[in-house]
Amino acid sequence: MSDVRVRIHVNGHLLEVPAGISVAAAVARLQLPCRRSVGGQWRAPFCGMGVCFECRMRIDGQAQQRACMTQVRNGMQVSTDE
Amino acid sequence: MSERYDIVIVGAGPAGLAAAQAAARHGACVALIDAQAEAGGQVWRKDVFHGWPRRARQCIPQVLQHAGVSWLPRTQVVQAGAGELLIQDDKQARYIGYDKLILANGARELLLPFPGWTLPGVTGAGALQALAKQGWPLQGRRIVIAGSGPLLLAAAATAKKHGAKVLGIYEQASAAAIQRFARKLWRWPGKAWQAASLRTQLAGIPYRYGSVVLQASGTDVLQAIDIDGPHGREQLECDHLAVGYGLVPNIELAQMLGCRLKYEGAHACVEVDATQRTSIANVYATGELCGIGGRDTAWIEGSMAGHAAAGADIPHALLQQQRHARHFATALQQTFALAPRIRTLAQAETLICRCEDVPLQALHDHADARSAKLATRCGMGACQGRICGSALAELGHYPRSAPRPPLFPARLATLGTPLSDPQQGLSP
Numbered sequence: 001m002s003d004v005r006v007r008i009h010v011n012g013h014l015l016e017v018p019a020g021i022s023v024a025a026a027v028a029r030l031q032l033p034c035r036r037s038v039g040g041q042w043r044a045p046f047c048g049m050g051v052c053f054e055c056r057m058r059i060d061g062q063a064q065q066r067a068c069m070t071q072v073r074n075g076m077q078v079s080t081d082e
Numbered sequence: 083m084s085e086r087y088d089i090v091i092v093g094a095g096p097a098g099l100a101a102a103q104a105a106a107r108h109g110a111c112v113a114l115i116d117a118q119a120e121a122g123g124q125v126w127r128k129d130v131f132h133g134w135p136r137r138a139r140q141c142i143p144q145v146l147q148h149a150g151v152s153w154l155p156r157t158q159v160v161q162a163g164a165g166e167l168l169i170q171d172d173k174q175a176r177y178i179g180y181d182k183l184i185l186a187n188g189a190r191e192l193l194l195p196f197p198g199w200t201l202p203g204v205t206g207a208g209a210l211q212a213l214a215k216q217g218w219p220l221q222g223r224r225i226v227i228a229g230s231g232p233l234l235l236a237a238a239a240t241a242k243k244h245g246a247k248v249l250g251i252y253e254q255a256s257a258a259a260i261q262r263f264a265r266k267l268w269r270w271p272g273k274a275w276q277a278a279s280l281r282t283q284l285a286g287i288p289y290r291y292g293s294v295v296l297q298a299s300g301t302d303v304l305q306a307i308d309i310d311g312p313h314g315r316e317q318l319e320c321d322h323l324a325v326g327y328g329l330v331p332n333i334e335l336a337q338m339l340g341c342r343l344k345y346e347g348a349h350a351c352v353e354v355d356a357t358q359r360t361s362i363a364n365v366y367a368t369g370e371l372c373g374i375g376g377r378d379t380a381w382i383e384g385s386m387a388g389h390a391a392a393g394a395d396i397p398h399a400l401l402q403q404q405r406h407a408r409h410f411a412t413a414l415q416q417t418f419a420l421a422p423r424i425r426t427l428a429q430a431e432t433l434i435c436r437c438e439d440v441p442l443q444a445l446h447d448h449a450d451a452r453s454a455k456l457a458t459r460c461g462m463g464a465c466q467g468r469i470c471g472s473a474l475a476e477l478g479h480y481p482r483s484a485p486r487p488p489l490f491p492a493r494l495a496t497l498g499t500p501l502s503d504p505q506q507g508l509s510p
Binding site for chain 2: 017018020021022024025026028029033037038039041042043044045046047048049050051052053054056064068069071
């Protein structure tokens, strides 16, 4: 299952990752945080299970999506820090 | 009503799966809903590279492929009322009707504030396990696992399997408490076996008792942590800190339905009778929702609720198993009860509400969660107070306020979903 790879775009950069991983896990491969808090701090996934919303980012045009709850898909467009 | 089921089950972890299996065997038409893409819940979360845990591997496909079970993955309950739920998936929102509702939506981690807990690189302990299983890169990462409870060991084993370098496990409970517990473990042979197996998997990883992470530090990302243990304070450099202080039941849905709650310590759970029925006649609650009980309790109580909701008798053996499993849960709670110092780790400037960046010092002098919220925005962010509300309750400030719809942030179109039958059920 991990042999299949998909290509996604993160902040405009092309990234090839194993199919089935979460967007959070894909973004972590670039060592990028997910968003900036209202006070300007960098934040990254915290609860890993869709509760804390720290990993929210824009996925395929939809803002505020939880990256830990979303699996990568070929051609996906992801942007962090919005 | 276009879409209607005899029994709707919310949550596809062990409790929900067992409920679906039992109810479907009695011929009930069942819908099984889960917010995640794969069934299994947290304890049986599917690993992208290693699949489901052994016990789940057989049972999950069986349940999902049963003709009587409609599997609704990536679906969240946004609003709940008598006989009807408003649900939302990737594409659309709709109302579904139920005769009986079984709540099996489990628990989340108790994540408590300390200086530096908002730094990237700091996660929950169960969170580390969940992230590893969803493909989070851990190869060669230096990880410290801390907090309390058996979940720390499971998280360490998963992290190690994914190539992490686990520097140590720091448990807040005292050595004496753990030893007392170990001496009682023979009463649950399955658990004793599990503990022994984890010990083998974790050979070479230090396991320290009576130790607490005081703070995490780094510029924009975690670089080091300070630990206070029986032999004093030490600093450790690491790439990842996974710290969790146990679990809290996800009671929001039950609360919205009006199910009677009871308190176990600082956190509420759902009150049920001997058939897992809540104070609302056609609503059942199972597993962690009724008080943290672990995987075995969840499976047994899910099964009980499945039988009961389908109108069948609950097999006597299940009741005995439930008692045995709940005794184990009580022993765990006593062993891993939080030391008072855990509640004083947050400093005046430590952020409590991570969504709205509200520090502890802004939260003094408020009588309840509502007035704190109105004055500071604490709990008004995307997580809807699930993290800070539980933390404040544990810290002894005030209990969480009751949830209001939507239960999770929802699309605007979802909130405008027309009722199939405006005469009954939820009023939008």
